[in-house]
Amino acid sequence: MHQRSVRRSLALAAAPALALSAALTVPTSAATTQQVDVALEWYDVTADTITAAGAPTQVTNNRTWAIGWVAATRALLRTPSSGRAQDYREAALAGAVHETLVTLVPARKAQLDQSLSTTLARIPDGTAESAGLAAGRKQAQTVLASRAEDGLDPASVNAPFTPPPAGPGIWQPTPPTYSPATQYGNRSAKPFLLTKPAQFRPGPPPAVGSDRYLRDLAEVQATGAFDSTTRTQAQTDTATFWLGSSYVLYTAPLRVALAESARKALVERAKLVALFHVASVDTQIATSDTKYAYQSWRPITAIRATDDPDWTPLHTTPAHPDYPSGHNTYSGAAEQVLTSLVGGRTAKPYTIGSPSAPGVTRTYTGWHQLTTENVDARVWSGIHTRTADTAGVTLGRQVAANALREADRLFR
Known part of the structure; x- marks a missing residue:
């Protein structure tokens, strides 16, 4: 001392x-x-x-x-x-x-x-x-x-993945870099509170050629193209604002929630931070489990293979399968924890920035709008289908709800 x-x-x-x-x-x-x-x-x-x-x-x-x-x-x-x-x-x-x-x-x-x-x-x-x-x-x-040897070190997270042979609906590395798949190892990591990574795995994405699949793809092709004539400037701005790391983008909203809970007992405030991140870890494990279970191709691969060989998205496609959207599983989990523990609305508006939109800020009065913007953003970026986004929100909420239900196991 x-x-x-x-x-x-x-x-x-x-x-x-x-x-x-x-x-x-x-x-x-x-x-x-x-x-x-x-x-x-x-x-x-x-x-x-x-x-x-x-x-x-x-x-x-x-x-x-x-x-x-x-x-x-x-x-x-x-x-x-x-x-x-x-x-x-x-x-x-x-x-x-x-x-x-x-x-x-x-x-x-x-x-x-x-x-x-x-x-x-x-x-x-x-x-x-x-x-x-x-x-x-x-x-x-x-x-x-x-948590020793839980498989969440960087090398384990990015364990090698060999894509299957190319075919309709099957994920392949995407242009312009055709980088190897990332985050494959998450699905083998040890969760905090899930019983297994696949505990809340959603059903498969829409079948190639189905009505929903075609609607999804048409929306991305029109509004997510680099040279889109239908995407508005406001939509481009939203896509760019939410482009970066979910961890970085949600650090400020969680701090707002922690500050607004200042009258609560210190233990409850520590629990808020703990459960937010426990839920986010379990959500990312569940996300990779689902992504690599279905290995669904990205919009750029689908559109170039079936309609427009030169189609390019507004933003570069991340190196892992489409379904579900990881940004939206994170958003769904974050909204679930914050709404459950501090309420759906903040006492006063709060403003956050984004590393992918330097100098730009956005102001909110709760958590749900963050989720809504993330859903739209990934479509307008041209890197996810809307179904991948909405399925991601649902998965994140389910995993986070499980973390809240099972929280006592963490604190014994």
Whole structure:
């Protein structure tokens, strides 16, 4: 345990960084004294750590969040009934997330140690602080051990996949790069709360040549083409805004939900973050299971093979099968968790940005519109059929609902 003088000096050194994030502090009086929201503080530490040195695979980063915040929740649920409970809780949350991050993102250890010192400098020395810190670290070590060799490291996630022979409806690598398939290994990974990756696998996509298939393909061909004459500028803007990583795009909305839950118990707020990421991990496992079970070809392959050999989508097609859309399974899961745990609407409008649309922001008052825009966006990008999108939303909601039902198994 650091001595008070050491921790105070480290806190002062970190003060400029804290001052840059006004969302982390709220005035407690007319004086300059400020109280830091430890949940938001360590939310931002987690997000910054993964942004700076996270894994190249999205699901691996969601896994890091899930482990750290499940461990924090478990430690908070075991808060002693006597003593300085709040001191214990704050130290426990910081200890759990810090231990997880220094283990999984060791390149950021110096920054993480400084963040921990900053948090501990605010907590009075004593048994509550030391016990909370130890409890958080212990729970992190326990959860890390339980997830060892779970198949969610980048190499396992992108295990090699050999496409079957080309044929109608069968996925093949897509132009312009014809890159090898990605995310195949997800379907063999260990879920957090699914009984098996195929637990909620939807039925197959529409048969090639069926009415629904033809309607889907005609819509993508018309509105998703690079040189579309029917897609509006507003639709192009929506497609571009939602083009990037779902993990990145949903980090801000989840933070909004965490901030709006400030009056809830710290354990409930930690549980919100934990379950969001547990659901997202399980959803990505279920998504890859379904994608590679059906191996459905992408619109660019279908359109070039049957109608227009030069057709090109607005955005480059990702290197995995069409059905279901991974962006939309993620959106469905996110909406399910946020609506269930914090309600469908926010107390006030919130604004988010997108790395794929620099300088552009969008404002929302809830979570459902994010899902609706994701469904449309993937069609207007020319990279998914609408059926793949709507099936993805349903799958994500089902997997997330399962995570919420089974959550107690995580926190025992």
